[in-house]
Amino acid sequence: MRVKHPSSPAGDTATSRPRQAEAAGSAGVVPTGKLPARAGRGRKGPVVPDAATVAEIFRRFHDANPEPRGELEYVNPYTLLVAVVLSAQATDAGVNKATRPLFAIADTPAKMLALGEESLREAIKTIGLYRNKAKNVIALSRQLIERFGGEVPRSREALETLPGVGRKTANVVMNIAFGAPTIAVDTHLFRVANRIPLAPGKTPLAVEMGLEKVVPEPYRRHAHHWLILHGRYVCKARKPDCSRCLINDLCRYEAKTI
Structure with a gap:
């Protein structure tokens, strides 16, 4: 069976070295206006959105792509x-x-x-x-x-x-x-989780643990697919395509391209 992301452009995934970097709330509605340019940072680092905002982020990912798939092909x-x-x-x-x-x-x-x-x-x-x-x-x-x-x-x-x-x-x-609700943190997910920020952390494990705490249960099964694909095709490393981002009004990344 070939699995492919249904909305690949025109759609682990950058991966880490083997074994080394292998490395909540209910749905709610949040304001759609842009956040202040320097919002999102507290005295001790990035401040994660509240539970309603996190739920809205994943609601949008779900609505845009209800059944995301990894891009590696496999048969069993x-x-x-x-x-x-x-x-x-x-x-x-x-x-x-x-x-x-x-x-x-x-x-x-x-x-x-x-x-x-x-x-x-x-x-x-x-x-x-x-x-x-x-x-x-x-x-x-x-x-x-x-x-x-x-x-x-x-x-x-x-x-x-x-x-x-x-x-x-x-x-x-x-x-x-x-079908386990696990979160696999690759370089794309690591970047996105720190940028939004959803679960800021200095290591993949810290990000994984942070996401497990904040991702609403209904979205946990597909959370890492949404974030990986978002980082791969929209929230890119060198120049994020913020004009195409469906959560750009909720993201607190200071170096937006819009």
Whole structure:
């Protein structure tokens, strides 16, 4: 099954290094006028919006895209796990290009082991860090068979014991494959959460914990997809496209482009 964001332009996802950076209220209505240019900062740093404003932010994301999807292609939980591991320091598009033919012949741990590390390296050689990633994929495939009956475990703790799998990868798999309301913090989400600000923090874990506290429960399932896609296509790193931003009147980022 190919999953693709339905509103990609003209639509983990920049990712962190494997294992290292793998790193509430009810709906309400808020004023739509622009906030003062320097609003949003207190004596100790950024001040997050109140619960009603946070709920309105996610209501707008939901209304614009009720069922957001990640952009990595996969056919089952195992291939999703492999795709996310391969996506570290690589683009989703680059990973998809390599995994389409790969998953056609190796979509289970047993088939991946039968393929072997050398053939796997050849299949993913267009992806950055492919040698180490191939080693990890073979190792995690072996562990899935030996320890989990060939199935991808559903808990973060179990997932993080697998080679090449850190917290962010585990959160992605739990969310997409099993519907858990986890929040996977990549570089785009980290930027957006600090800019708005929704959950300012100096580390991905701090941002993740902050978002878990403020995102209203009805929106938690898709929260990280909305924020990642918003950061990837609208709230860009060098020059955010604030004229296209559906929450620009609620955002307190001082360096807006409008």
